[in-house]
Amino acid sequence: MSFLSVRNVSKYYGPVAAVDSFGLDVEKGEFISLLGPSGCGKTTTLQMVAGLVRPSAGTIMMGERDITHLPPPQRELGVVFQSYALFPHMTVAENVSFGLEMRKVAKAERDRRVKDILALVHLLALADRYPREMSGGQRQRVAIARALVINPPVLLLDEPLSNLDAQLREEMQFELRRIQQVVGITTIMVTHDQSEALSISDRVVVMEQGRITQVDTPYELYERPRNPFISSFVGKSNFLAATAEHHAGGATISIGNTGITFQANDRPKGKHVSVFIRPEKLRLTAPSEGQIEGTVTSRYFMGNQWLVSAKTPAGTLSVAVQNFGAPPPPIGEKVGLVWRNDDCRVLAAGAAE
Amino acid sequence: MQRNGPVALIFHSLVVAFMLAPMVVVCLVAFTPENTLTMPWNSLSLRWFEAVFEHADFMASFWNSVRLALLSATISTFLAVPAALAITRYEFRGRDALNALFLSPLIIPHLVLGVAFLRLFSLMGATGSFAWLVATHAIVVSPYTLRLILASLTSMDRNAENAARTLGAGEWTVFCRITMPLLLPGISGGWLLAFINSFDELTMSIFVTSPSTVTLPVRMYMYASESIDPMMAAVSALMIAVATVTMIVLDRMFGLDRLLVGKG
Ligand SMILES: Nc1ncnc2c1ncn2[C@@H]1O[C@H](COP(=O)(O)OP(=O)(O)OP(=O)(O)O)[C@@H](O)[C@H]1O
């Protein structure tokens, strides 16, 4: 019996399904990310777990208990809203203390816990400010503190870090993860930032148009995305049109216009397939030494790496080159591209190319 | 914002002057030492203000109006809060009708309302009762309270209430601790507007007041139809002062443009 179990939950707005048969079992202490493009139903899913949106179908279980129709106050979950939803007429300290008041925690104890949690999110100095007197990032941290302070068994975060600058964001990501692990709090976080999802989650749930399309550990998700959409949504990808000859042990893949063939273990449906390979799995060499030859068409410097595009007979390929040694060849130069066929994934040809 | 050209500027100044001039003149005339409505060119006097304060009927009417405005504004606020909540938050049959009903006193001429109430009260045998006068005023001012409360409800972040729920607050606690405080600007703004409107309502009140419940505007109307002396100017100046002070309070507390131009 898993700790939190969402079973076949759907939400219809009129005839349109905002969430369609969402099913997920979450273990105690697990950190789950809901990842997907805008409007795919992430917030709706989270709010159904929180009890703020009534599911049209399905059940939500917490251990042995069916909480599908339990009102939010009895669920005792910590929720961080996408819009923060701070109480504008209360100071930061009062906002954070609200949940403790509802739990009838004594004043002295309340003050101590509020102080501790505000220190944790680096907001102790602003305890007496009102939300309108703070920046977006600061408000977001108040919202996190307010949800954490009640020590909920489950934490539901709706894009909790979307408004922080890059550095604070990274700091808070690891901080969130640290708190989550120290307290052992089961967490579901909504995000549309793939790197955030990959870096701090135990498992990532990818949603498209109200449906789950893949649930996996970050590494598996990145290495073995189930469809072209996921492979381009999670990280960058190159797609090559190819054909597949199916046989008993797998398939023989021929990449279009190149004469390159290789054996694949993946078994996509149909004859026309997409071969996808990550930019960092390609390497540049001298023109004659590569599997394929190309001409550099653009070269961007990203700090830790270069992103080089090369036009080849199979299409334009992006190559990530570590910023190590001399810069990669300039635009117009002929290059060779090398990869291991094992690093190629073969997917049924999809729309997301 | 576009800058106004000189012609527009002159035009606007003239409009403002045209609107303000009568009030300025009335306030000045109130300080005349003469027995007629003349400008106090030579000396100022407070004798007409004294006259007002010594005039028992006027003072009785003044307090009558104050009581009436306080009560009707408060009653209409108590009705408008649940009505506004129902209108913005629930889908039910007759919702638009309820909304229209609450706003109808703005559209129906007060003269018609006055005649209708007069007829109704004489049928009921309730003519001249202060309680029924309060009821009529509560009806007439309710569009103001409802409008302002609706405006602050529609601009309110419902997730703040949801956040309180997830933190363990029951519905009643949410209402007292979150909803009401967030509605307060709308409620107090609506209340003040209702107060002002009740305080200077004349047309309908002429029909529904009795000798014992004469309001200040009705008293002035009756007095002015017999004789015009500078005491009328003094009373007017006092009323302008009351309205101005309320408006300033309103503006200080919430910002008038936000309340009256308001969102929603
Ligand atoms: N109250 C509602 N009435 C009708 N449709 C709704 C309602 N709430 C959400 N939807 C629709 O349901 C779908 C999912 O919305 P949701 O807010 O869950 O998306 P999301 O994944 O959180 O997007 P974002 O990343 O932009 O926050 C959207 O298409 C939205 O238009």
Ligand SMILES: [Mg+2]
């Ligand atoms: Mg959302």
